[in-house]
Amino acid sequence: MSAKPLSDLSQLCVHTITTKPWPIEVAAKNFSEAGIGGITVWRNALTGLDIKQTGQLLRDLNLTVVSLCRGGFFPHTEAIGRQVAIDDNKRAIEEAYALGAPLIVLVCGAVPGQSLTESRKQIQDGIMAILPDAEAAGVKLAIEPLHPMYADNRSAINTLSQANDMAEAINSPWVGVAVDVYHLWWDPMLESEIARCGKNENLYAFHICDWKTPTTDFLNDRGLMGEGCINVRQIRGWVEAAGFNGFNEVEIFSNRYWSEDQSVFLDKIKQGYLHHS
């Protein structure tokens, strides 16, 4: 049940972090000229900018603002640390509202040495604490499960099953999940868990890239679709079968690609998207 090949770039969204060397206005202009339909904005790309004007600039370029990356990092051993995280997430909601982004992706956090069970409790408490702000701003929140290799210090939520559990426990139309093939491709439960969040209307975002062999860096060696072992098209088929019709978001952290000419890289993204997604 693989998806049909993609024939245009209207459902392609590129994250600003993917072409990190480009300032957001350069990225947006190039994405738009390439016919790319969407952009996901990383908060670092907004530093020093008027966020509302930036959102208008993106829309004027016919780009759909898909989401703001990223909130989260709720767990801390001290209550003060957890409150700092909640305050920062409330600022992220304000930024998403100003930008016109309908969604914030949450990298939920973990603290080395603190039990994952405790971290997950703190994550859920954190989401509950910011939920009224999200609802008031009309900004949804997507719990993104991260690969188990990030369970030490980035996320205590490491499978889609866990993300689904939490979204269902919170049970709000403003809280769902994000599916990223890099984090989840290996999971034998992936197809059924995608169906589950689709059925519950909790499938908010779909991120794509590839897993290279060998991978040489824990953070910044992601591959372009087609370069690695992930059957992206099959997973897209599962996501579409679950009712998702949003953007396919290319999110690639790569020291290798960031050191290339970003226009050449953007061409490769288009090819990888059309032929291997």
Add this chain to the structure above:
Amino acid sequence: MSAKPLSDLSQLCVHTITTKPWPIEVAAKNFSEAGIGGITVWRNALTGLDIKQTGQLLRDLNLTVVSLCRGGFFPHTEAIGRQVAIDDNKRAIEEAYALGAPLIVLVCGAVPGQSLTESRKQIQDGIMAILPDAEAAGVKLAIEPLHPMYADNRSAINTLSQANDMAEAINSPWVGVAVDVYHLWWDPMLESEIARCGKNENLYAFHICDWKTPTTDFLNDRGLMGEGCINVRQIRGWVEAAGFNGFNEVEIFSNRYWSEDQSVFLDKIKQGYLHHS
């Protein structure tokens, strides 16, 4: 339900790969003099040696030979590749028999780009193909689930649940599982899956080390117990509650520790074992 602190080294087993710079006879002498009870032998440590004599040497030093590492790597895209793997695993069984090792640990294998489902089928076929030899030699086989970050090219079996499924499907008193905290610590199902394999008498081995933050190398940056985020003692408690009373095997791949004086490192292993396992 954490385990009781360990008060001596009688149940400690060290893998030869942990102190890789030492030839096996040097490692064995030093382990024995330290009061360590067991040794797990990696096949590379036997190169050029008379295996039967080496096994006798280990027993003469009062070391229990716990297992031979490692068999596996069954999946290949071509039938000839799968047959080569089966032949190699049969040689490993001969080596284990000659050494007097009652167990072979299986790193089951994966092929980048081949579906994990297909690889798992090939793994099960491979184990079935060598099972008569294992039984005839009196050598057990332990399916070791590997961390999902190794799903591309090292193992298509990435959770204890999957390993339990396969061991139960094969349903032989010669096939069980190995639990390694490095691979499995993050899994929310770990406690219940340990109970499951204990109940089914499939829990054959217990490997310990720690997960450092940050981890800088995908293969060779494991930590000593107490250096990272894994609650080894809690997991040992689960393993013991499941009826396991075998050795606690220290398996650490570490460029950092391999570059140290191995006698100093062995002292650190003893301390980490007694205070953080």
